[in-house]
Amino acid sequence: xxxxxxxxxxxxxxxxxxxxxxxxxxxxxxxxxxxxxxxxxxxxxxxxxxxxxxxxxxxxxxxxxxxxxxxxxxxxxxxxxxxxxxxxxxxxxxxxxxxxxxxxxxxxxxxxxxxxxxxxxxxxxxxxxxxxxxxxxxxxxxxxxxxxxxxxxxxxxxxxxxxxxxxxxxxxxxxxxxxxxxxxxxxxxxxxxxxxxxxxxxxxxxxxxxxxxxxxxxxxxxxxxxxxxxxxxxxxxxxxxxxxxxxxxxxxxxxxxxxxxxxxxxxxxxxxxxxxxxxxxxxxxxxxxxxxxxxxxxxxxxxxxxxxxxxxxxxxxxxxxxxxxxxxxxxxxxxxxxxxxxxxxxxxxxxxxxxxxxxxxxxxxxxxxxxxxxxxxxxxxxxxxxxxxxxxxxxxxxxxxxxxxxxxxxxxxxxxxxxxxxxxxxxxxxxxxxxxxxxxxxxxxxxxxxxxxxxxxxxxxxxxxxxxxxxxxxxxxxxxxxxxxxxxxxxxxxxxxxxxxxxxxxxxxxxxxxxxxxxxxxxxxxxxxxxxxxxxxxxxxxxxxxxxxxxxxxxxxxxxxxxxxxxxxxx
Amino acid sequence: xxxxxxxxxxxxxxxxxxxxxxxxxxxxxxxxxxxxxxxxxxxxxxxxxxxxxxxxxxxxxxxxxxxxxxxxxxxxxxxxxxxxxxxxxxxxxxxxxxxxxxxxxxxxxxxxxxxxxxxxxxxxxxxxxxxxxxxxxxxxxxxxxxxxxxxxxxxxxxxxxxxxxxxxxxxxxxxxxxxxxxxxxxxxxxxxxxxxxxxxxxxxxxxxxxxxxxxxxxxxxxxxxxxxxxxxxxxxxxxxxxxxxx
Numbered sequence: 001x002x003x004x005x006x007x008x009x010x011x012x013x014x015x016x017x018x019x020x021x022x023x024x025x026x027x028x029x030x031x032x033x034x035x036x037x038x039x040x041x042x043x044x045x046x047x048x049x050x051x052x053x054x055x056x057x058x059x060x061x062x063x064x065x066x067x068x069x070x071x072x073x074x075x076x077x078x079x080x081x082x083x084x085x086x087x088x089x090x091x092x093x094x095x096x097x098x099x100x101x102x103x104x105x106x107x108x109x110x111x112x113x114x115x116x117x118x119x120x121x122x123x124x125x126x127x128x129x130x131x132x133x134x135x136x137x138x139x140x141x142x143x144x145x146x147x148x149x150x151x152x153x154x155x156x157x158x159x160x161x162x163x164x165x166x167x168x169x170x171x172x173x174x175x176x177x178x179x180x181x182x183x184x185x186x187x188x189x190x191x192x193x194x195x196x197x198x199x200x201x202x203x204x205x206x207x208x209x210x211x212x213x214x215x216x217x218x219x220x221x222x223x224x225x226x227x228x229x230x231x232x233x234x235x236x237x238x239x240x241x242x243x244x245x246x247x248x249x250x251x252x253x254x255x256x257x258x259x260x261x262x263x264x265x266x267x268x269x270x271x272x273x274x275x276x277x278x279x280x281x282x283x284x285x286x287x288x289x290x291x292x293x294x295x296x297x298x299x300x301x302x303x304x305x306x307x308x309x310x311x312x313x314x315x316x317x318x319x320x321x322x323x324x325x326x327x328x329x330x331x332x333x334x335x336x337x338x339x340x341x342x343x344x345x346x347x348x349x350x351x352x353x354x355x356x357x358x359x360x361x362x363x364x365x366x367x368x369x370x371x372x373x374x375x376x377x378x379x380x381x382x383x384x385x386x387x388x389x390x391x392x393x394x395x396x397x398x399x400x401x402x403x404x405x406x407x408x409x410x411x412x413x414x415x416x417x418x419x420x421x422x423x424x425x426x427x428x429x430x431x432x433x434x435x436x437x438x439x440x441x442x443x444x445x446x447x448x449x450x451x452x453x454x455x456x457x458x459x460x461x462x463x464x465x466x467x468x469x470x471x472x473x474x475x476x477x478x479x480x481x482x483x484x485x486x487x488x489x490x491x492x493x494x495x496x497x498x499x500x501x502x503x504x505x506x507x508x509x510x511x512x513x514x515x516x517x518x519x520x521x522x523x524x525x526x527x528x529x530x531x532x533x534x535x536x537x538x539x540x541x542x543x544x545x546x547x548x549x550x551x552x553x554x555x556x557x558x559x560x561x562x563x564x565x566x567x568x569x570x571x
Numbered sequence: 572x573x574x575x576x577x578x579x580x581x582x583x584x585x586x587x588x589x590x591x592x593x594x595x596x597x598x599x600x601x602x603x604x605x606x607x608x609x610x611x612x613x614x615x616x617x618x619x620x621x622x623x624x625x626x627x628x629x630x631x632x633x634x635x636x637x638x639x640x641x642x643x644x645x646x647x648x649x650x651x652x653x654x655x656x657x658x659x660x661x662x663x664x665x666x667x668x669x670x671x672x673x674x675x676x677x678x679x680x681x682x683x684x685x686x687x688x689x690x691x692x693x694x695x696x697x698x699x700x701x702x703x704x705x706x707x708x709x710x711x712x713x714x715x716x717x718x719x720x721x722x723x724x725x726x727x728x729x730x731x732x733x734x735x736x737x738x739x740x741x742x743x744x745x746x747x748x749x750x751x752x753x754x755x756x757x758x759x760x761x762x763x764x765x766x767x768x769x770x771x772x773x774x775x776x777x778x779x780x781x782x783x784x785x786x787x788x789x790x791x792x793x794x795x796x797x798x799x800x801x802x803x804x805x806x807x808x809x810x811x812x813x814x815x816x817x
Contacts, residue, residue, distance in 0.1 A: 090814060091814075092816050093811065093812070094812075094815045095809060096809070097805070132577065133578075134580070134775075134778060145817060146817065170817075183581060183582025184582065186578065189582050191581065249810075250810070251810025387700075390672040390673050391672060425797050426798055426805075427800055430797065433809045441798070442798030445797070470669075470673055475666075475669060476639060476669070479601055480600075482599075482603075482604070482665065483598065483603065530810065532811075533809075533810025533811050
């Protein structure tokens with residue numbers, strides 16, 4: 001696709017507005033797309049013929065020890081340094097406040113020498129209590145799924161493949177409970193790697209670490225089974241292995257992140273919405289495109305059918321989605337033969353489907369148009385932050401508030417329910433938590449996430465100043481508004497930078513924020529455990545390391561449970 | 572954490588210093604600018620914790636005044652404390668940077684005096700964050716020990732001049748600071764000072780080194796932003812259970 005055509009497409013179709021896509025309810029129905037960060041990483045490794053190598057595997061019969069897995073790109077190598085150890089069940093928690101983990105990991109920039117590994121062995125298992133250097137790009141830890149790990153090992157040791165239903169029910173051998181990057185605990189700042197093509201998209205170092213952890217977990221079950229079963233043991237069938245991802249437990253820490261980095265969030269959404277607008281602007285679909293899309297819908301139907309969770313609300317939403325996909329399949333028989341078929345597709349979904357269905361269709365529509373949209377992947381990072389314009393007048397700022405923050409001004413913040421919650425860092429390892437302002441101490445130390453409330457108060461305060469007063473003068477007298485003035489000024493350039501809802505509301509659902517971010521990461525099968533946290537699966541169905549350059553496994557958006565004989569049902 | 576075992580990353584400086592300012596009593600927006608100022612100091616080779624720790628302490632103790640008032644003389648704008656005590660550089664720095672931004676946007680030359688500032692070295696750190704667009708900002712002070720320092724900032728970077736070529740950013744206040752913005756792009760005023768050879772470390776690759784004692788002060792103020800934990804908050808305030816053996 002030539003740039004000129006992209007520009008024409010972009011001009012023909014308006015992007016969905018922020019007031020539509022940045023509402024929490026819709027954010028909480030997000031799905032991964034081909035621009036999601038895991039997808040971008042796998043696509044790049046495939047395109048650039050990355051070589052993946054296990055350099056070290058010094059583990060005992062129980063799987064405890066030190067391992068090094070290296071990914072060689074065209075110009076640089078990156079190594080996962082992994083430490084696995086025994087922990088007691090009562091010590092195993094997915095919370096930030098945990099002190100020990102089954103596995104701890106550092107992503108090293110290059111190939112580590114013995115001295116590097118020795119230094120990391122003294123620090124990586126301590127996680128937040130360790131100290132790291134700019135040679136480390138990411139720090140992570142994970143806990144085994146005890147029920148699946150032991151079952152897989154026991155089966156393989158006895159010469160059998162594991163029960164596919166249990167394997168599919170859990171979906172991973174280990175779940176990460178934190179994957180840190182960008183300067184955490186002394187690790188390299190994002191700036192160090194920002195100009196590397198392979199790190200241009202957001203979170204590529206973190207995503208690579210997780211991909212290599214997945215490889216380690218598969219090696220571990222094979223190794224421990226062999227040690228236990230000897231000659232009787234068999235290897236995990238590669239269709240089963242490919243269906244295993246890495247689990248992730250995600251909690252409240254994500255919510256502050258999304259508010260803290262408004263330019264970054266804008267760039268994520270801007271890229272996705274630009275991609276959707278480009279696709280919707282296409283005038284027609286070829287017969288082969290229509291056939292491919294219909295195949296994709298059928299695969300999505302199987303995938304959605306295998307998406308089973310305990311949460312009642314999410315179960316109901318999945319059921320609705322399943323019905324909508326049946327309808328979508330029917331609509332595709334004739335719908336995509338119309339003029340502007342992808343726009344018609346989206347409009348049909350918007351008029352007839354749930355939010356979950358609408359966002360699923362939006363993600364599906366992007367899937368077959370890599371040539372048209374994949375260039376947007378590298379625009380999703382942000383290496384700038386909002387700057388204050390002290391010369392802006394009170395009238396100018398007031399106008400921005402009125403134009404962009406209607407959602408904030410509609411709320412009556414004098415009501416207790418409008419400010420019931422407050423977000424804070426606990427002194428327990430800085431764990432982010434959500435408190436009740438009227439029942440718990442600490443509200444005076446809340447994080448600055450009350451964007452709507454603060455904009456509303458700013459609007460009130462501005463009314464006491466003349467139109468031509470500059471922000472310099474206003475802020476000298478009102479320094480407590482400095483943070484929010486800077487933020488408001490930025491929204492003109494970054495329209496998708498704000499969540500258009502009140503995060504202090506009594507009934508706020510942090511889960512919606514978690515899902516939005518995780519969808520951009522590329523996770524699937526959201527499995528809410530409460531309103532405060534969710535489990536998800538990363539890289540389920542992704543090519544195994546020795547398949548990364550193969551075209552056969554390149555498309556892995558909707559992994560389907562392998563058959564019990566060990567062959568994959570699809571994808 | 573005890574941040575002295577290895578250098579701090581820039582992200583850590585941003586995170587901890589922003590909240591250290593808040594812990595010392597500033598609004599969050601001033602904390603954000605304070606952290607940027609700290610990073611600028613680090614980029615010159617200074618230990619930012621050593622420079623900012625006295626300013627944090629004097630603000631938190633009430634020895635410095637957070638309220639800045641202005642007075643216009645015939646040729647100069649003066650910023651001073653509303654009380655008879657030193658002006659907090661953490662508050663005055665953003666005020667003068669904003670003023671400079673307004674003057675730069677209007678392409679005007681201008682001159683301002685900040686009276687009795689508690690930590691003068693923080694002022695250029697705030698000014699450096701302003702886009703000067705072809706102009707030159709000069710920040711000068713004479714420390715309590717009588718040493719003159721001049722810092723020049725333009726779009727190409729920064730130069731520091733000091734008596735004997737020695738930079739003292741830690742114990743130089745309180746004293747008056749003069750900030751001048753001109754459309755000239757080169758300096759002709761040496762005032763008996765010598766250019767200081769700055770180490771300009773690559774803080775992206777090497778991180779930021781901080782001394783144990785001043786870092787403990789910064790970290791102590793940071794901790795004031797944390798909410799003490801209770802059994803209830805531990806169980807109900809965050810996601811996931813206390814054990815997960817799924």
